[in-house]
Ligand SMILES: C=C(O[C@@H]1C=C(C(=O)O)C=C[C@H]1O)C(=O)O
């Protein structure tokens with residue numbers, strides 16, 4: 045027979061570490077934990093609270109933002125301290141819970157001189173005195189080093205104790221709070237390496253009520269940087285609660301429903317769907333084909349083939365594109381191998397894909413069908429689709445392919461590709477974006493294309509997977525298409541490897557030479573096919589550009605079928621001096637980038653205005669963040685601001701050309717180009733948000749801690765030394781703990797690990813400190829239980845399983861872009877950032893595929909625009925429709941560039957402003973000569 049474990053109730057004050065505490069309790073003690081929010085309306089009356097408490101052997105009042113004197117910050121906690129003898133049960137307060145207890149019994153809760161967030165301290169506790177009078181929860185506990193997250197502290201009168209009496213008196217209740225017995229202190233003198241030092245001489249961090257079963261800690265036992273000794277404290281506490289329950293508990297335990305407390309794992313998306321019995325099936329039947337498989341062809345490519353070239357070869361003029369590129373894969377000189385991405389993923393024929401769009405605040409989902417079909421748009425109401433995440437989960441379930449991918453295979457077989465905005469994340473944590481209503485329809489917060497044709501480039505194996513997701517029966521059709529793509533790729537990419545440059549200078553170009561003349565000249569030289577694709581590239585550069593001066597067209601390759609031509613020499617492009625004479629580099633590496641590099645000064649000419657954040661204003665915002673932190677409302681705030689760039693559109697200025705330039709200037713493992721729906725994104729993001737595999741292994745890679753490369757700081761060792769300070773480590777630690785919390789909420793207790801903590805990595809223009817947090821979603825049915833289950837029970841359990849999508853839905857917006865605790869910090873940021881949308885910046889881009897895998901990056905170091913902000917003029921002076929300007933329209937386009945950084949109590953306004961400017965400069969560099 046299964047004996048249920050004793051239940052502990054965790055009262056959650058909307059903190060971002062709560063699930064870590066629950067995990068620690070469940071893995072340390074033989075208990076199950078249930079949780080409720082401090083403002084749970086079902087427990088509004090005392091009778092309801094008392095009834096609920098009868099289910100539990102103990103209560104934990106958790107940490108949280110705010111001040112214990114504020115009713116709305118502590119909610120239920122106060123009522124716990126006031127329980128009558130009849131309803132009393134053992135309680136452990138942690139941080140805010142600690143402060144609430146102390147306040148209730150006479151302490152003054154005041155601001156620390158120096159807030160301590162993510163700071164690791166050596167704790168001096170009563171258990172270290174072998175002569176403790178009374179057995180305490182610190183009994184037999186050795187040395188504790190623990191992470192603190194606090195701006196406030198409880199003063200029970202410690203400052204009035206004379207210095208020479210401190211050692212003995214510190215363990216006694218003070219006159220001021222006779223009910224509170226001090227158990228632990230963080231003292232100024234007891235610093236550990238890397239401690240920022242406490243400005244406050246002594247801070248009470250452990251306490252017990254002298255007559256009631258109340259204990260409390262003002263440090264975080266669950267933090268990844270707290271040592272394992274602190275689990276002993278929990279064990280001791282639990283022993284004391286057992287003893288107390290046996291001796292003094294008046295109310296018997298209840299095993300009867302109802303019970304309000306919830307298990308820590310949120311209900312799975314598929315489970316919610318199952319339980320609500322929503323029927324999107326019929327609708328999905330018309331969208332999703334059955335029996336899908338990924339038809340895949342592997343095509344070898346030269347090791348130095350460029351993803352941007354491949355995109356052009358295969359996609360030609362098609363404007364809508366989704367390219368997720370490891371654009372630093374060839375950057376052998378910078379950083380270590382594991383910073384370089386392995387794969388690049390290209391969604392093909394995006395205009396032919398069904399697109400799904402959702403805007404926050406709308407209770408409908410829009411499905412946009414490709415222009416080739418008769419059906420244009422469908423709108424589903426929330427009742428029909430159950431909410432965007434439920435819908436996506438259901439869609440993926442329906443299109444799930446049966447085969448199991450192997451580790452070394454293509455990571456994407458087809459599925460959803462696209463972006464979500466920061467505001468989508470806000471909505472999912474219950475913060476309402478304060479946007480202007482008028483923007484709703486034109487700017488989706490989630491925009492995914494259902495991609496069935498794709499290319500995946502494996503930069504290690506040097507091959508491309510040419511893939512089509514289609515029913516099994518579609519193999520023949522897929523093969524024909526794949527063969528076309530293969531021929532195209534081979535024709536264009538291979539000459540570079542096969543033929544060494546055989547330079548033949550064949551003509552001097554006269555002033556005003558056009559592309560057509562170059563082609564004619566080539567033809568005269570006997571080249572059979574005027575180099576189709578190559579001149580298409582060159583076309584990007586030549587198109588509409590007047591070349592003048594003396595330039596030499598040089599051809600490479602000694603076979604007429606592979607002619608390649610481009611300009612060498614000193615000449616002018618669009619009135620600018622250009623000098624190209626570097627002949628020594630390998631061909632593919634230098635040819636196109638070289639031309640573009642020379643062209644990039646044109647971007648400067650396209651700039652109509654750049655509005656960057658004002659220095660003083662930004663610094664003022666940093667100070668405001670710090671004021672909130674001093675108040676206890678947040679531990680860390682990732683403040684950001686926006687730069688607006690207005691560009692004059694011109695034929696040579698396409699968003700794709702911006703991307704080509706950015707990717708070669710700022711190579712990054714998560715670069716992306718997305719032109720989808722009404723948004724265009726050009727990104728050089730170095731930060732992975734979340735990756736998950738088909739079997740539920742998830743990995744988040746928060747990045748916190750940034751150093752600009754300079755002459756003074758040019759090596760990894762120098763950067764590592766610079767980042768090895770409490771400020772930077774605290775920033776990183778807070779987000780690691782927050783991300784662990786998010787993951788615990790899906791994977792459950794004990795399923796989260798941190799294999800890499802605070803490691804510095806090198807990128808094109810910055811050094812970044814990262815950590816890796818991994819979680820495993822447990823199987824939906826454990827093998828031992830399965831044997832006792834009926835067929836229908838097994839199918840129900842499988843039908844309700846958790847997938848990587850649950851993790852994505854539970855972890856937005858990315859913690860590294862919010863600060864902690866997430867919800868309160870986002871609310872504060874909304875106010876300081878004046879309710880301005882962050883849009884695609886601070887959101888995520890990536891994919892989730894039909895085999896259950898996904899990979900998402902944080903959208904930073906990027907620029908994006910919305911079509912509705914384009915001003916397009918036609919030749920006759922009228923305004924034209926919106927869209928990319930690449931097609932020759934004249935007008936302006938407005939690009940948004942976000943940048944920011946984490947503000948903590950240890951930040952300086954100037955330092956933060958400089959950090960923001962550093963992050964901005966990679967992108968802004970495109971527009972500066
Ligand atoms: C806010 C940005 O970056 C974020 C903040 C970082 C930091 O505070 O060190 C590092 C990486 C990102 O998570 C940005 O690039 O604009």
Ligand SMILES: NC(=O)CC[C@H](N)C(=O)O
Pocket residue numbers: 106107108109110111138139140141143193194195196197675676677
């Ligand atoms: N970690 C916490 O619970 C923090 C409590 C309180 N808001 C403070 O900042 O001191």
